[in-house]
Amino acid sequence: MSEGFIQFRSVSKSFGGVAALSGVTLSIAQGECHGLMGENGAGKSTLGKVLAGIHRPDEGGLSIDGKPQMFSSPRDALAAGVAMVHQELAFCPDLSVAENLCLGRIPRKWGMVDRASMESRAKKLLAAIGVDLDVHATMRELSTAQEQLVQIAAALGTEPRILIFDEPTSSLSQPEAERLFELVESLKARGLTIIYVSHRMPELFRLCDRISVLRDGRYAGELAGGEMTESAVVRLMIGRDLDHYIPEHLSSAAGEPVLTVRHLSSPGRFEDMSFEVRAGEIVGFAGLVGAGRSEIARALFGLDPRATGEVTIKGERLKVGSIQESLKAGISLVPEDRKRQGCVLGMACSENISMAVLPDLSRRGLLDRSSERSLAGKSFADLSIKAASIEAPVQSLSGGNQQKVVLAKWLARKGRVLIVDEPTRGVDVGAKAAIHALVDRLACEGFAILLISSELPELVHLSSRVIVMREGRQVGELSREAVTQESVLRLMSGVESSPARP
Amino acid sequence: MNATAPVSPSSKRRLRMQEFGLAGVVLLLAIILGTYGWHDAAPGRPNTFLNPDNLIDGIATPMSYYAIMAIGLTLVIITGGIDISVGAVMALSALGGAAVLQTLPEHAPAIQVLPIAILVPLLIGTLCGAVNGGLIVGLRLHPFIVTLGTMSIFRGLANVLPAEKTLPSAGRQLPKAFTLDFMRIEIGGLQPMPLIIMLIFVAFGWFYLRMLVAGRETYAIGGNEEAARFSGMRVGWIKLRTYTLAGLAAGLAGMVSLGRFGTASTSTGSGYELTVIASAVVGGASLLGGRGTAIGALLGTLVIALIENGIVILRLAQEYRLVIIGLAIIIAVSLDRLGSMLRNR
Numbered sequence: 001m002s003e004g005f006i007q008f009r010s011v012s013k014s015f016g017g018v019a020a021l022s023g024v025t026l027s028i029a030q031g032e033c034h035g036l037m038g039e040n041g042a043g044k045s046t047l048g049k050v051l052a053g054i055h056r057p058d059e060g061g062l063s064i065d066g067k068p069q070m071f072s073s074p075r076d077a078l079a080a081g082v083a084m085v086h087q088e089l090a091f092c093p094d095l096s097v098a099e100n101l102c103l104g105r106i107p108r109k110w111g112m113v114d115r116a117s118m119e120s121r122a123k124k125l126l127a128a129i130g131v132d133l134d135v136h137a138t139m140r141e142l143s144t145a146q147e148q149l150v151q152i153a154a155a156l157g158t159e160p161r162i163l164i165f166d167e168p169t170s171s172l173s174q175p176e177a178e179r180l181f182e183l184v185e186s187l188k189a190r191g192l193t194i195i196y197v198s199h200r201m202p203e204l205f206r207l208c209d210r211i212s213v214l215r216d217g218r219y220a221g222e223l224a225g226g227e228m229t230e231s232a233v234v235r236l237m238i239g240r241d242l243d244h245y246i247p248e249h250l251s252s253a254a255g256e257p258v259l260t261v262r263h264l265s266s267p268g269r270f271e272d273m274s275f276e277v278r279a280g281e282i283v284g285f286a287g288l289v290g291a292g293r294s295e296i297a298r299a300l301f302g303l304d305p306r307a308t309g310e311v312t313i314k315g316e317r318l319k320v321g322s323i324q325e326s327l328k329a330g331i332s333l334v335p336e337d338r339k340r341q342g343c344v345l346g347m348a349c350s351e352n353i354s355m356a357v358l359p360d361l362s363r364r365g366l367l368d369r370s371s372e373r374s375l376a377g378k379s380f381a382d383l384s385i386k387a388a389s390i391e392a393p394v395q396s397l398s399g400g401n402q403q404k405v406v407l408a409k410w411l412a413r414k415g416r417v418l419i420v421d422e423p424t425r426g427v428d429v430g431a432k433a434a435i436h437a438l439v440d441r442l443a444c445e446g447f448a449i450l451l452i453s454s455e456l457p458e459l460v461h462l463s464s465r466v467i468v469m470r471e472g473r474q475v476g477e478l479s480r481e482a483v484t485q486e487s488v489l490r491l492m493s494g495v496e497s498s499p500a501r502p
Numbered sequence: 503m504n505a506t507a508p509v510s511p512s513s514k515r516r517l518r519m520q521e522f523g524l525a526g527v528v529l530l531l532a533i534i535l536g537t538y539g540w541h542d543a544a545p546g547r548p549n550t551f552l553n554p555d556n557l558i559d560g561i562a563t564p565m566s567y568y569a570i571m572a573i574g575l576t577l578v579i580i581t582g583g584i585d586i587s588v589g590a591v592m593a594l595s596a597l598g599g600a601a602v603l604q605t606l607p608e609h610a611p612a613i614q615v616l617p618i619a620i621l622v623p624l625l626i627g628t629l630c631g632a633v634n635g636g637l638i639v640g641l642r643l644h645p646f647i648v649t650l651g652t653m654s655i656f657r658g659l660a661n662v663l664p665a666e667k668t669l670p671s672a673g674r675q676l677p678k679a680f681t682l683d684f685m686r687i688e689i690g691g692l693q694p695m696p697l698i699i700m701l702i703f704v705a706f707g708w709f710y711l712r713m714l715v716a717g718r719e720t721y722a723i724g725g726n727e728e729a730a731r732f733s734g735m736r737v738g739w740i741k742l743r744t745y746t747l748a749g750l751a752a753g754l755a756g757m758v759s760l761g762r763f764g765t766a767s768t769s770t771g772s773g774y775e776l777t778v779i780a781s782a783v784v785g786g787a788s789l790l791g792g793r794g795t796a797i798g799a800l801l802g803t804l805v806i807a808l809i810e811n812g813i814v815i816l817r818l819a820q821e822y823r824l825v826i827i828g829l830a831i832i833i834a835v836s837l838d839r840l841g842s843m844l845r846n847r
Contacts, residue, residue: 301732323731323732323734324734324736327734333732335732340726340728340729341726341728341729341732342729342732343726343729344721344722344725344726344729344730344792345725345726346725346726346792346793347721347722347725347792351718351721351722354718355722355729355730355733355735356733356734358715358718358719359715361715362714362715365714365715365716366713366714366715367713367714367715367717367718409733
């Protein structure tokens with residue numbers, strides 16, 4: 001083992017003014033399996049992508065085997081022996097497995113596709129990782145796990161020295177993940193250097209020789225061998241001192257129950273959720289991506305026709321599965337994907353703010369533009385939205401102000417239950433604080449609030465209680481006193497399961 | 503901290519600028535044609551372009567069918583959809599109107615004729631539009647595919663249902679109360695009825711899009727259907743309504759054409775869909791949805807109508823008509839694209 005086979009030297013990278021990596025220095029030895037860990041947005045995937053040539057660092061650089069490298073495309077990285085298995089699988093879904101495995105260098109004979117050699121090459125690549133698949137099948141017919149195996153086979157086909165896995169188990173079932181682990185171990189035994197990006201502790205502990213932890217785009221520390229314990233990792237992941245800008249949730253004694261959910265299930269998404277949210281309460285939902293949190297929000301908002309269960313609002317039974325019914329009952333949703341679901345980017349702020357209350361702003365279908373303008377003016381003042389004017393298109397606003405416009409849209413409706421899904425995603429620090437204060441204020445005004453967030457500090461500081469989910473199930477509930485980033489993290493990553501894992 | 507003030511102009515102003523730009527193009531074409539028409543006129547004769555007969559009979563009347571349908575289609579395009587069946591719907595409406603009207607005596611009173619003459623084509627158009635909307639919303643099919651199918655079906659019905667290729671049948675005539683007294687009514691020696699109906703429909707389109715909640719919903723769906731749904735809008739209903747209105751517009755165009763020519767044939771409105779789409783697009787409607795206005799649709803149609811008329815006035819070879827119009831469409835849309843790129847910088 002030679003130390004510093006891969007060497008990152010103060011690598012910095014920012015996207016649109018937001019720093020994803022700042023000055024990360026890290027060295028990885030040849031033949032080791034090195035874990036990269038951190039919260040969502042900590043920069044672990046970005047670091048992997050810098051090595052794979054997908055992102056070009058703004059500052060700093062890297063060297064492999066002593067040679068400085070400056071990749072400007074994944075092609076360069078491949079030439080230097082670096083391959084990556086991506087989180088989102090990139091394939092042509094209607095082409096066959098064989099065609100996908102040979103994509104970019106399809107064997108030719110007389111200018112035509114040489115099917116025989118293409119298929120034999122594909123079979124050889126799959127056999128190399130011990131996978132038996134029909135190479136004629138289209139990618140669309142495969143399961144996610146099978147797709148991933150094809151991707152690994154394709155990556156190994158480039159004969160890399162270094163293989164990067166980016167959250168490989170995020171969409172795999174337990175037995176599928178188990179097969180993947182065995183494969184990773186066998187690759188390591190072949191002498192490949194493996195970089196394994198994940199935020200699931202058990203698998204990192206099992207596979208990795210060392211783990212580097214990133215926090216807010218910075219290198220937070222490294223653990224090897226026996227030091228790799230969950231408490232050590234959690235300490236490195238959390239030890240941040242930025243927490244103070246999140247206000248402690250102030251709203252005091254919670255009022256009467258507003259939203260009561262009993263045995264809410266949706267096949268394949270989440271099962272048997274039962275909880276209650278009182279007026280003035282902020283109930284946090286924690287869990288890994290894919291744990292079923294956003295799916296619950298969608299179901300409550302009437303977007304999931306397969307959802308079953310009993311939902312009552314202020315004692316009145318809600319018919320689950322209809323947006324109109326959910327809106328009438330006073331449920332509002334600030335969705336996870338602001339640009340796709342939250343606002344109409346090309347329309348004016350005022351038009352976005354009035355979108356959910358048009359019937360109230362009109363008489364016999366005739367729009368009352370002056371009350372629309374005054375509503376927008378009031379929202380701008382109330383939420384201190386910064387824009388050129390109330391008629392500026394939403395796309396000209398910063399992320400934080402866009403999010404405020406979405407919030408304003410729902411506040412205009414004066415609902416009773418507000419679901420906020422990742423309210424501060426893609427929002428800068430200042431706007432984050434304003435949105436936190438706003439959510440808190442709304443709770444004080446008597447809203448029952450469901451807060452879905454992947455940012456632990458946000459959950460811990462704003463929530464009255466936190467419900468933790470894992471793989472579509474409710475695995476625990478932490479009272480305000482018991483909520484710490486550590487306790488939530490343990491429950492959601494399943495290190496310390498309260499109820500036994502199925 | 504994000505203190506950067508957004509600099510992009512308001513969406514409203516952008517739309518207005520586009521309409522001004524189109525109005526400028528119209529003015530430019532009019533000046534060119536007017537100057538030529540002045541030079542070209544025989545001594546003592548009026549300007550060959552700028553004279554009431556050319557303006558009404560040469561431009562306004564032929565463009566009225568296109569403009570009415572372009573406004574209907576603009577509504578559809580704003581939602582992000584498309585309707586290529588409008589020409590066939592126009593034919594079916596005109597033929598339906600003719601089939602009913604020819605059963606009335608030639609000198610039937612206006613009170614009896616006009617309601618039928620107006621309502622039958624409108625009803626047929628509305629029904630066809632509702633079929634389009636119902637299929638698109640109900641079966642979740644792409645509007646292009648659905649209206650490609652219904653275009654063929656409606657045109658096929660227009661071929662099959664009437665006893666003859668042209669209605670009214672040989673030897674019969676449509677009631678004069680409709681064709682002569684109403685549609686060719688003379689005001690100051692001119693026959694401006696198609697122009698009047700077109701302007702009324704433009705006003706309706708403007709009112710619908712600008713003043714009604716329904717109009718706002720149309721823009722919202724085209725801008726971001728998912729966000730509109732998340733805001734509680736009934737996306738399916740709104741789309742159904744929009745396609746129905748596009749059908750109604752085609753029915754109205756059928757009515758105008760029937761009254762103007764006194765006949766309808768199986769080939770009425772054939773190929774109109776492409777000119778109508780071109781008019782809407784030149785008028786600023788974005789095929790991606792979310793953008794377009796009624797005034798824009800009118801101006802877009804006017805630009806194309808002026809070019810068509812210009813080919814006649816300038817005595818250019820008619821064979822180049824399609825080439826010139828095709829070029830005009832591409833130039834208009836590229837200029838618009840260029841303009842918005844410059845503004846967004």
